[in-house]
Amino acid sequence: MAHQRQAVYGDKVMKVEPFSVEKVPRQERHGNAFGQFTLWLGSNLTIADYALGFIPVSLGMSWIWAIIAILIGNIVGAVVLGLCSAMGPTYGLPQLIITRATFGRVGGYVPGLLNFVSTIGWFTVNNILGSFGLHALFPGLSFAAASVILVVVQGIVAMLGHNFIHAYERVMSVVLGIVFAIVTIISLTHWTKLSAYHAVNHNLALGIMVVVGATFSYLGSWGPYASDYSRYLSPEASKVRVGFAAAIGSFIASAWLEIVGMFVAVLAAGHSANPIDALHRTMGGFGAIATVAIILGGTAADAINLYSNSLSVRALDIKIPRWLLVVLASIIGLLLSLLGRGQFESNFENFLLLIGYWITPWMGVLLADFYVRNRQAGDIESRSFQWAGFVSFLAGIVVSIPFMDNALYQGPISAAWHGLDLALYVGFLVSFVLYLVLKRSTGREYGASSTF
Numbered sequence: 001m002a003h004q005r006q007a008v009y010g011d012k013v014m015k016v017e018p019f020s021v022e023k024v025p026r027q028e029r030h031g032n033a034f035g036q037f038t039l040w041l042g043s044n045l046t047i048a049d050y051a052l053g054f055i056p057v058s059l060g061m062s063w064i065w066a067i068i069a070i071l072i073g074n075i076v077g078a079v080v081l082g083l084c085s086a087m088g089p090t091y092g093l094p095q096l097i098i099t100r101a102t103f104g105r106v107g108g109y110v111p112g113l114l115n116f117v118s119t120i121g122w123f124t125v126n127n128i129l130g131s132f133g134l135h136a137l138f139p140g141l142s143f144a145a146a147s148v149i150l151v152v153v154q155g156i157v158a159m160l161g162h163n164f165i166h167a168y169e170r171v172m173s174v175v176l177g178i179v180f181a182i183v184t185i186i187s188l189t190h191w192t193k194l195s196a197y198h199a200v201n202h203n204l205a206l207g208i209m210v211v212v213g214a215t216f217s218y219l220g221s222w223g224p225y226a227s228d229y230s231r232y233l234s235p236e237a238s239k240v241r242v243g244f245a246a247a248i249g250s251f252i253a254s255a256w257l258e259i260v261g262m263f264v265a266v267l268a269a270g271h272s273a274n275p276i277d278a279l280h281r282t283m284g285g286f287g288a289i290a291t292v293a294i295i296l297g298g299t300a301a302d303a304i305n306l307y308s309n310s311l312s313v314r315a316l317d318i319k320i321p322r323w324l325l326v327v328l329a330s331i332i333g334l335l336l337s338l339l340g341r342g343q344f345e346s347n348f349e350n351f352l353l354l355i356g357y358w359i360t361p362w363m364g365v366l367l368a369d370f371y372v373r374n375r376q377a378g379d380i381e382s383r384s385f386q387w388a389g390f391v392s393f394l395a396g397i398v399v400s401i402p403f404m405d406n407a408l409y410q411g412p413i414s415a416a417w418h419g420l421d422l423a424l425y426v427g428f429l430v431s432f433v434l435y436l437v438l439k440r441s442t443g444r445e446y447g448a449s450s451t452f
Contacts, residue, residue: 017161020322021314024092029234033241035166036085037249039229040222042169043304044253045176046297047129048122048218051275053261055214059207062199066262069211074255076212077219080363082247084223086239087370088230094308095227096315099362102369102389102435105317110393111362112315115224118355119309122221123302123333125351127151128341130298132276133291147337154299155330158306159323162232165303172300173249179293180260186283187263197266206419213424217356219254223363225308306330350407357404360424361396364431365389372436388438396431400424 056066084095091098096115100108127150134146157168201207230242268278276294280287310325369375369389402411405421414421
């Protein structure tokens with residue numbers, strides 16, 4: 001029966017995906033590396049990337065330093081995303097199930113729970129911006145009604161699952177690519193006003209670290225579910241091609257839209273209530289089409305957030321059907337959207353930085369295990385804890401706390417350095433190095449673990 005319901009490309013793309021967190025059988029593998037390019041291109045030509053471009057302008061950064069910071073953050077984030085995507089074909093498993101190899105089954109619950117929160121947060125962020133977009137197009141439509149409409153659309157795409165999401169992102173990569181190319185051209189026709197923009201930032205180092213951290217956090221935050229969308233590829237698929245395709249697609253989309261966001265922020269000159277309203281105003285007669293693109297981009301990103309959110313819950317060994325988890329997450333995201341629409345820009349920046357605080361230590365442990373110690377397929381841990389990975393992950397978070405700087409908390413080291421936030425980098429390095437040291441000191445081979 002499951003085989004009859006199986007979703008495949010082509011005429012069966014509308015079928016509901018029958019698989020959840022279990023390993024995808026070899027006979028069900030399909031697709032190619034180019035699908036990773038279109039998936040991550042389409043899902044990042046979206047609202048959140050565009051809104052990120054408003055951050056360097058709000059900090060008063062110059063064009064050159066803002067673009068350099070955007071490029072650095074996106075390069076690092078894209079590399080991480082590519083490395084995580086490359087694991088999918090080998091294991092045929094979602095990213096958080098692969099994580100059990102390094103953290104243990106119960107140890108993997110912690111990043112699973114954190115990723116559940118992160119994906120709900122990203123869903124909410126995109127839904128708020130998309131709702132602003134619908135309201136800008138149809139002023140008579142209330143924010144609540146707009147949110148409900150978007151949640152229903154995004155929920156349907158997520159429920160259909162892997163194949164439909166890939167098909168949807170392929171279409172979005174073309175449609176949104178064309179629209180944002182036009183937005184870029186229109187923005188550059190106002191070159192006189194863009195070139196007249198002058199930097200007013202008095203703490204360049206702080207501005208660079210904020211923008212690098214925010215842009216990296218955005219792109220890197222896809223890492224905990226990157227292999228969710230490459231696990232259907234053949235085990236013989238080239239890791240290099242898969243990783244490169246994912247990295248290039250995500251980098252092009254993210255860096256491009258963040259720079260476009262800067263253009264619009266400067267052209268709007270603070271006369272708009274939010275980034276969507278700014279786009280609608282500055283694009284003139286093309287404003288409505290550009291706003292539609294922003295809304296579509298939000299649905300593209302949120303379909304992925306909802307789908308992976310359901311896999312995150314299943315990674316906690318909660319036995320609820322994936323489709324029902326999508327419905328529950330949609331309802332939670334809708335409620336958060338209605339509660340969190342005020343003071344959006346500051347909340348967005350703080351959210352980006354906060355999620356990076358756990359993701360970078362997680363990345364440090366995972367990448368050290370798979371790409372330095374060269375973990376092989378078949379090593380997925382079934383015991384409760386892999387102590388080296390779990391302790392290194394927690395240590396990375398704890399050690400980075402004094403370096404944090406956010407609206408909710410400022411660590412003593414960050415305060416002494418006038419707000420410089422190095423937590424993302426410290427967390428990654430500590431967890432990465434500590435894991436390698438602990439594994440080397442124990443001298444244990446894969447498959448051995450301690451249980452707390």
